[in-house]
Amino acid sequence: MYYKLPEFEYKRAENLHQALDVLKEGDWKILAGGTDLILDMKIGRQSPKKILDITRLGELRYVRAYNGKMFIGGGSRLQELLENALVKEKLPLLSSAIYEMASWQIRNVATIAGNICNASPAADSAPPLLIYDAKVKLSSSSGSRTLPISEFFLGPRKTAISSYELLEEIEVPTLDGYFQWYYKLGRRHAFTLSVVSAAVALKIENGIFSDVRIALGSVAPKPVRAYTVENELKGKEANVSEIERAVEKVAEDISPISDVRASAEYRFKATKALLKEALFKGMKYFGGGSG
Numbered sequence: 180m181y182y183k184l185p186e187f188e189y190k191r192a193e194n195l196h197q198a199l200d201v202l203k204e205g206d207w208k209i210l211a212g213g214t215d216l217i218l219d220m221k222i223g224r225q226s227p228k229k230i231l232d233i234t235r236l237g238e239l240r241y242v243r244a245y246n247g248k249m250f251i252g253g254g255s256r257l258q259e260l261l262e263n264a265l266v267k268e269k270l271p272l273l274s275s276a277i278y279e280m281a282s283w284q285i286r287n288v289a290t291i292a293g294n295i296c297n298a299s300p301a302a303d304s305a306p307p308l309l310i311y312d313a314k315v316k317l318s319s320s321s322g323s324r325t326l327p328i329s330e331f332f333l334g335p336r337k338t339a340i341s342s343y344e345l346l347e348e349i350e351v352p353t354l355d356g357y358f359q360w361y362y363k364l365g366r367r368h369a370f371t372l373s374v375v376s377a378a379v380a381l382k383i384e385n386g387i388f389s390d391v392r393i394a395l396g397s398v399a400p401k402p403v404r405a406y407t408v409e410n411e412l413k414g415k416e417a418n419v420s421e422i423e424r425a426v427e428k429v430a431e432d433i434s435p436i437s438d439v440r441a442s443a444e445y446r447f448k449a450t451k452a453l454l455k456e457a458l459f460k461g462m463k464y465f466g467g468g469s470g
């Protein structure tokens with residue numbers, strides 16, 4: 180069985196200025212790596228009439244560090260980010276998440292902006308970016324605006340970007356002195372979509388949770404921060420009973436569904452187990468805690 184692409188008008192942008200000029204006309208769909216879009220077109224989930232190819236925009240492929248933040252060009256390939264020493268050192272959660280994504284062949288063409296803009300609840304780069312409180316720079320021919328990533332995801336495959344805009348850059352503050360942990364639970368170990376993915380960053384000072392950040396994928400219509408659990412823990416003593424009590428509240432943060440990969444019930448149980456593991460490990464990292 181093979182799938183045929185529908186007909187479409189095609190333009191290739193040679194630079195960012197040209198790309199934004201074309202987008203101004205309206206109705207153009209951006210093609211970056213094509214690893215989501217082409218598949219969607221083949222199965223009829225999307226049928227854009229006009230495709231703007233931005234694969235040649237080298238100016239969107241960079242990683243820069245400045246003033247406690249990392250700046251990542253939207254066109255950066257996942258494999259480039261995985262091999263980038265700065266990303267590995269400064270953004271370990273993002274690096275771990277990308278390591279778990281797809282295969283070398285896919286990561287070599289797939290872009291980080293494509294992963295975010297496709298807005299799958301299972302997008303693996305999303306939980307780390309939510310933890311870091313990343314911001315996205317959305318550019319059009321009339322200028323740029325910056326949005327927190329938490330406001331960018333609106334629902335399954337829905338984002339706050341308009342058809343005139345292009346995701347140019349991701350601004351990612353780094354977290355120093357934090358315990359950082361990422362886990363992707365899938366139906367098998369490699370080359371799979373997540374059943375649940377969890378990213379956790381935390382700090383314990385004088386036996387107290389001074390900061391806790393938790394982000395989850397594949398357990399809600401969009402990747403989410405577990406603010407209820409975070410707030411239950413912040414300012415509390417770092418001990419087993421506080422963790423067990425707080426983790427039970429995750430039901431207020433997520434709304435998993437049953438699908439081909441897992442049942443909603445399994446996702447609830449797995450989420451709680453992953454969070455406990457991360458929080459216990461965090462406690463150990465900072466010297467134990469009590470209880």
Ligand SMILES: Cc1cc2nc3c(=O)[nH]c(=O)nc-3n(C[C@H](O)[C@H](O)[C@H](O)COP(=O)(O)OP(=O)(O)OC[C@H]3O[C@@H](n4cnc5c(N)ncnc54)[C@H](O)[C@@H]3O)c2cc1C
Nearest residue numbers: 209211212213214215216281289290292293294296303346
């Ligand atoms: C075999 C296979 C395995 C996969 N495994 C995983 C996995 O483990 N984890 C995971 O999260 N994903 C996985 N994916 C999905 C996919 O590879 C990623 O989501 C990838 O990052 C998409 O990037 P892309 O550049 O190919 O996007 P495209 O397919 O080119 O675009 C995706 C969407 O983003 C839009 N877009 C792209 N760039 C921009 C931009 N700069 N500005 C505005 N809009 C833009 C496009 O218009 C389109 O709507 C897999 C896909 C395949 C085929």
